[in-house]
Amino acid sequence: MNYSWRDRFEDGVADRDLPWVPATEVSSDDDGWTVRIALPGVAPKDVQVDLCDTVVNVKGERASKPGACVQSVSEFGYGTFERSFTLPASADASKVRATFDHGMLELRLPLAETSKSRRIAIDGA
Numbered sequence: 649m650n651y652s653w654r655d656r657f658e659d660g661v662a663d664r665d666l667p668w669v670p671a672t673e674v675s676s677d678d679d680g681w682t683v684r685i686a687l688p689g690v691a692p693k694d695v696q697v698d699l700c701d702t703v704v705n706v707k708g709e710r711a712s713k714p715g716a717c718v719q720s721v722s723e724f725g726y727g728t729f730e731r732s733f734t735l736p737a738s739a740d741a742s743k744v745r746a747t748f749d750h751g752m753l754e755l756r757l758p759l760a761e762t763s764k765s766r767r768i769a770i771d772g773a
Contacts, residue, residue: 668725668726668729669725669729670686670725671686672686672731680757680758681739681757682757683754684753685706685754686752687708688751689751694708695748695753699741699744701741702735702741703733703734704733706730706731706753708728709727709729710725710726711726712724733755739758739760740761744756744757
């Protein structure tokens with residue numbers, strides 16, 4: 649059985665030492681932006697979010713599980729990761745928030761009040 653399993657990975661994709669880059673999703677709405685980063689198997693204590701000027705930096709580590717078995721093939725990414733995102737000019741950096749739930753890190757980048765659209769009343773009408 650091990651032989652046939654290894655045959656499925658003959659191209660070496662699973663054996664390469666590739667850096668781990670967590671999957672990321674960015675969306676926007678009328679109130680700002682949301683950045684979601686998939687971090688399954690990573691504890692919140694192993695993730696750090698820093699804001700420096702207009703750049704949000706997310707870094708952390710997913711450690712491999714120690715065990716007695718010898719790993720033949722693994723497509724899981726282990727080790728450290730780092731992602732950086734530049735805030736849009738219209739984001740309010742003082743109100744950036746981060747939450748972590750069920751392996752998903754969510755960053756909320758609210759729109760600055762001065763950047764939100766508003767209706768202007770017409771005088772003399």
